[in-house]
Amino acid sequence: MGLFSKEFSNVVEWQEYRDDVMFYKWNNDEIKKGSRLILRRGQDAIFFYNGKIEGIFKDEGSFDIESQIIPFLSTLKGFKFGFNSGVRVEVLFVNTKEFAIKWGTKNAVNIPMPQMNLPGGMPIRAFGTFACKIDDYGILMDKIAGIKQQFMVEDVKDRVIPMLDQLLMKWIASEGKDMFNLQANSFEISQGIKEDLDMEMRKIGIAITAFNISSFSYPEEIQRMQEKVAGQSMVGDVGRYRDVGLADAMSEGKGAGASAASDMVGLQMGMAMGQQMVNQMKEDANAEDVKETAQSPKFCPNCGFKTNGAKFCSNCGQKLV
Template sequence: MHRIPEAGSGEIKYGAQLTVRENQAGVFFYQGKAVGVFGPGRHTLKTANIPLLTKIAAMPWGFTSPLRAEVYFVNMKTFTNLKWGTRDPVAFKDAALGLIRLRAYGVFNLRVVQPVLFINRMVGTQGVYTTADVSAYLSQVIVSRFNDTLGEILDTLARLPARYDAISQRLSRRLREDFGHFGLLLTHLYIGAVTPPAEVQQAIDDQSRMEVIGDMDRLLRMKAAMAVEKAAGSGAGDGMGAGLGLMMPAMFAQYLAPSASGGRTPEPGSGFACPECRSRIPEDARFCPQCGHQQVIFSQCANCGKNLTPNARFCPRCGCSTTEKPLNRPCGACGAENLPGAVFCNQCGERM
């Protein structure tokens, strides 16, 4: 907005020509009141300041006419890329992380739709009112409404990426009423980002990794392996870096191997041998770390002796049904009946 004259008021004469350009509006104030709003084009102004006669009539006032007038030119275009953001972090009650502080920023677009209302309520009697002045005030209004809207729509930051549009739409509806009090129209509002503190971001990243990995123990071992890899890349000497580089595959295999023993390596002679691959494993292990064979026996196949998982209906090795009682096996040499799964005959000792 720009005011003519920039200071005080003028003696606009009767018949003065007012030229208003495109995307502008001219508001004519006469004797302290807005008497007309003019669109693009040339217009003739009518006042009581008649040339020559006004000077004679204004002698009691020092040849200065008391009939003062001024014109305000208001830009009616859409102002784009106006910035808004939080100067100080705002408090947010997260359902999973507790009370945290957030920062947010974005852009918005607006335009003047009621020039007289805009001048009377926001501009006042200032000679010049710039876009930066309006944007600085409205940015504070946006941040205030943003705090309320965020608490109504969002319960946890984990759902934030899917709620940007919903937050922006509800926030825009609230702000249109606030902007309308000043004769302004909010055309668009965009949320650039909502950022928590660094430590909260780290907690969210760790939680995401846990959901992908599914095991806290494996997450800790993965971080330990990453630390070893970083140390190998920043080794003091070429020999150290080469040695760590050769050790990396074995280290990763050890850290990332699924194990229910908490990552402990059994000492020589401790534990017992896996019945599948004969590797030494801890006594409290549920699965063999070498072949993955199940060590906790819920039941065994009556035909071949394979360890079965709970509720298994068929044996994964021989395919026999676990719900039907198998028949005894006759020996091919002597004809004696043997238990299912027998490898040698209990009478003659011949292989079955």
């Protein structure tokens, strides 16, 4: 059969449009005379033959393949109707939109922490989103589209997730980030991971346009420790760890043990408050003495006798303050 046959014209289109499909390959034994190409919004059509791109069309609409498409194809425009060559033309429909994909570490990533002597490191999980889109049609054809009928968002995710463990370890550990406050550095970590991921995924024609870390998750023991430290910071400066520990014992204990802990907490708090009151009184007295000393003259303005900081002159009785 020729490139076109005179009967049974067909429509070249991607009719089953799904949000999770990145490209779909239309193929047939022949494109018949009178056939039309239909391009919808958000679609590009790539005509290729024997794995080589013949032309890329991006304008949405309905086009007559004989008069509007074939004349612009690099090789096939030389074919004449009725030319018996058995030519088979394929069309790759590309979803041009940007895809947002959720990600999460399958297993905890052990980040080395030599200063804490943790065997294997600190186990951390992370969650977030990344965005991607098809960027280079030539590389896409060479690496993926030549052997696949369609390519799904899940296929991209399957390639990205295995790389995240090493990238998280690289951008957390090697940069010396605060392991207990990673969320504060999440933007910088995300940007580093995005650059590395983008470099890898462009090898198959896909660009990573964004990468975000929504949250980091620590082991339960570490989370409890962080909560306790946060609680201690609210207690005050007097016996912080001791008082919080006693309060924990009081709330978790039962019977006589809980009562004893409660009494001890009350005693400790009373002593601390009393000591703070004494310290405040001393500070007030010292401040008053300094004020009075600063205001009293060294010599009596009436008789010139030395005052020694007194309120009245000991020689003539003159009031000094």
